[in-house]
Amino acid sequence: ISPAQHDQTLFEERHLRYIHPLGKGNFGSVELCRYDPLGDNTGELVAVKKLQPNKQSTLEDFKKEVKTLSILHCDYIVKYRGVCYSTGRLSMSLVMEYLPNGSLIGYMENNRHNVTPRRMLLFASQICKGMEYLQTLRYVHRDLAARNILVASESLVKIADFGLTKVIPCDKEYYRVTQPGESPIFWYAPESINESRFSHKSDVWSFGVVLHELFCYCDTNSNPKRLCMQEIGHNVQSPSISMQLANILKNNWRLPAPPNCQPKVYNLMKQCWVYNFEERPCFSDLGNQIETIMQDERESPKG
């Protein structure tokens, strides 16, 4: 008996039928496949992440990402299904549940007219709960952004892509990276830009940026990178962009309130963007504040 028939998490490459691409990133790409051992198209659809090995990303890092996802069990985190080892070649693929509605960015752009602030707050509270769960396992995500949130249904979103996720060592409250690589600095807290220091509180900063993306309907004209670059001005020479970004944040510039955004919600973002990470709320605080705002919304149905 081949191990695949016993171990539900081992997918045989010969039964994994490629359909089309789902997404691409720095180190990997995700494809839609059908796992069809019977060969009659009754098999299930899965999302398969393949590693694109280059100088930065290694098989070791990918194995850590697979290990991370395989031990996460939370309604608000994309589900691990298993792995597929390619015959002969050294590489492996990560098999995950397929979420048919795609990324939050595409969803918000395509459903702008019927997504209410209440629904955005529901999504925000789900992301918050997912992050709270990650924190109980001492994981920092390090790449929390709307592009890495997937839509499971019109009332459920999930955190995906744990490619940059790290475990905080027991004797410390933060993780310091050595190779910054392709950093999404416009979602980074000041201490992450300046000292490559990552913690639950730097994930909180990024959560504030995700809130901003949500309440801007993930509109490309108001995406964080564009708004920051407008403020920095386009002298991309010296000093470096990350230095200039660190400067304007030090001088207390922050992403502007999204159009028609309730003051209470913008205030939440501002709490996530307090310069001193010790003064930022934790994810459970944020979750409670979001629930309270949703309650008020329910009492006085405005929008």
Ligand SMILES: CCS(=O)(=O)N1CC(CC#N)(n2cc(-c3nc(Nc4ccc(C(=O)OC(C)(C)C)cc4)nc4[nH]ccc34)cn2)C1
């Ligand atoms: C290094 C980054 S990465 O390369 O590893 N990679 C990019 C990443 C960013 C994030 N998150 N990503 C995950 C998925 C993904 N997509 C899905 N479903 C869909 C369904 C539909 C669509 C879509 O576009 O449909 C229309 C018709 C155009 C609207 C797209 C995706 N289900 C999944 N299950 C597990 C992962 C996963 C895609 N991109 C992670």
